[in-house]
Amino acid sequence: MDLARKRFAEVAAFVKAVGLLSPGRTLKLELGSSAAMRAKHGTDSFADNTLGLTRSVLLRQGHRETRQVEGISVVRGLPWPIFDGVVAHELGHVWAAENNLLLGTVEEEGLCEVIAYHWYTRHGTLGAERLAAAIETSPSPVYGDGFRMMRKVQSGRNLEQFISAMLSRTQR
């Protein structure tokens, strides 16, 4: 197993432990250069600064629409602590998709940043404190503002409690 797949399995074990993914769930990890990802998935899905992508398809069953996740794509060659955070973030999108959470873009990206933040604060990865601080102080109106908004929603709850609260609040 190469390092990326080892790291992927470790971060997946973390999100399973906190209840984001069912224990038996397996996901396909695709690795490639930014250029290869843009060529394959389009520049709308994979912008110049995109590091990861959760690929899902919309399924229609009568009036009900569900998103089925096909896998996660991550840029090859990232330093592994960054790679870990990208995977934790993308697994948040998997969870939101598979549970049909009704979230706007800023809310969903913020939620995914909260999950990456918890990975960094719990796992003491190389440079984890700085990476967690970078999430907290991000000036991005989507990722940074979304994170700060979702941290307020989380308030005193731990990650597990926050996840179940989000499920009961936003699942359609």
Ligand SMILES: [Zn+2]
């Ligand atoms: Zn995202």
